[in-house]
Amino acid sequence: MTDVTLRPITGPDEIDLFNRLPYTLNHELADDLAEGRRQPGWMWLALRDGRPVARVAWWGRGGEPTPSLLDVLDLDDDVPDATEVASALYEKAAAAVLPPGATPPEYGRYLPADWRDDPGPVHTRMSVLEKAGARLTVERLRLEWRPDAGVPAADPRLSFRAFADHDELIALTARALDGTLDAHSRADLAELSPHDAAVKHYEEEFATFSSPREWWRVATVDGEPVGFVLPARNSYHAIIAYLGVLPEHRGKGHVDGILAEGTRVLAEQDVPRVRAATDVGNTPMAAAFARAGYVTFERAINMAWN
Template sequence: MFTSSSRAHDEALLTFRNPDPLDWVDPLRFGRGLAAGTYRRDWVWLAFVDDQPVARGVWWGPVGSVHPIELHCLLVDATLPHPEVWGAALIRSAHRAFADAGAILAPDLVVDVAPHRRHEPAVEAALEWRREAAKAAGLPVVTERMLGAASGAAPDAAAGAGIGGESGVDAGPRLRVSYSARALTAGSASPLVGTAR
């Protein structure tokens, strides 16, 4: 079962974790985002099997946004085969609901990685299944860019909150890998892909 979150799901949402080498939305980061209005319960999606959470997606939007613009955290239980299938199904379910609520653009999936870890086998594997999930969900365009001191660009506040500790990504420069439905060129916005209207 794929469903958006509610207060009844808080324990499942906050305790679900995965030994993943990529940045993720931990309970502190989620609580701060919830208080600020950049994370919302109806923008958080969970997959359950036998009442146990097996996948989680946390979408983000700027304060005051009607719809989310980025998927900040996509986790799938490490014991499940084919995480890309679960991830794609979760993304499609959420995007369908966002489209039904009036969203016209598919939110990007964004993943932050410590640059010095980019080519570690565990990081490569984690990025690969997310790339496959994003592609199957209609987000085939992949871009990578540096954030922080190395690029001269300031990290956005939402991405910086909660980074470090167990997430494996320090607060210094980081690589942001984005999976999108559209190329990053002027006037190239694409509507939600693969969603029923």
Template sequence: MRLLPATADPTALDRAAAYPADGPVAALSSEKIREELDANQFRREWIWLAEDEDGQVLARALWWGRADSERPIALDCLQVRSTVADPVAVATRLLDAGHAAFGTRPLYNLSLPPDWSTQSELTQAVSWRREASSRTGLSREIQRLRYEWTPAAGLPETSGRLTFREGSDEEFLEAFVRVSAGSLDQATLDELRKKDARQLAEEDMRFYLDCPGERSWWRLTELPDGTPAGLAVPSATPYNRNVGYLGVVPEQRGKGLIDEILAEITRFHAAEGAERITATTDTTNIPMAAAFDRAGYEVSEIRMVLEAPRSA
């Protein structure tokens, strides 16, 4: 078996794009792959193939990054031909080759329908992907709910219990610090085990400043008497408007204020003409998921994130 990137020869990219994907996990079309290449979110060197001695494609792996990324951020597509006897072995070797070339192990985002665990063919397809990912070092798993809002859902109501205002970077940094305390977000909990809340807040701010959304969208939230309540950070992805980041300070939790903040973000994006607003939350973050449900967001997929264990 030969492992090669799409830079290996002039026709390798064509073979990768034309790969006749089979199996129950949704595959990227040739048109979508070339669209992502044109956007510089796929790169030829981030597309890897496994081929037999006759040049038949046995598997492909496509990694994704932002247009300005130096290295890939996530594995976006992993497929092995259904006729391969040991898909785990082939996928493991393919991922190892890519990771060695990148000098890093990007996480794997596996998008699945909400009812995937009830479909035997899908559970088998997920099983070999999990095992291959684990063998190549991506042994930590988080499942996230991907939500979508569309105008058909209507705008969530707001009671006016909060006010929203612009704020300085220092004020937002303090708000990020405060809302991280007692968070149910798994990534936040993991990060707080190895760094202090201010360091994490600085990283979170840099992340959202680098997203396609605008800094001018951000709002601090307060009670009518000026008491801090939390923050709203509407954002965007390369594809859609996005909820981004929102939170309530610990002393104001349990009062339904998260609904007010989510409603503000939703109404802001809708006023800007958004036809779709996306959001994600961990399956274990039950209060946040319930807030999305109440606001008219619907689960569009389960996103299984497989990544390298986070060092303490």
């Protein structure tokens, strides 16, 4: 590795330089900088003769002093020593960006739906972080519903209402975590009680949405809760943020009606699309999304430091 400069970008004026390496998130980076979800000091380049050989970038919610996700790690696959350069870049950037001694934030990367037909580039990028101590934790489906698919049919067995209060949201989330197939939730439950894991879900995700809480729905049968769905908007899209069926009511087909209600709530906002995600291993949820007209447009992998 010779004649390479490793440094953060100087500001928004270098977004075009940063985006010379292609990735599906490139079109969002300028807005992220403007909205405070990224900072120039969190976006690093490896330059040789003024050309990017590799880059890394972290993301955080606006106003956070440290990032919560590593979501950009790219390299020029035509440069023979690009993997070595990318490793050196990550090591130097992480030392500058992350608090000393802290566990690095999880890495998430979006992938083409057919990425396994040519896995080499993905494995190359994974190898950079494996060298730094990260390990693959899960592969996820990224799903999308569009209005031309039609709003899924309602389930006449189900009625819907708002959550009574914050405590009910936490209590139902804790109950829905029993038997979960979601890898992140299972990791949380290895260290936390269901109640504390539910609180973590709320504080790190649910509470960050600016969309109305009135969109959130509890599904009931004869007045008894059987599940719930949280339609929402994040900083980029309308999403199905969370869907849970309570353990004692699983296997009765309620998931279809609950997902239909969440989709209907967002469709009434005239959104161009609704996004969702689920683990590849969560085959029941993936099947429910498919029945509701959601299609897999990308996949994603997550890596974490244990």
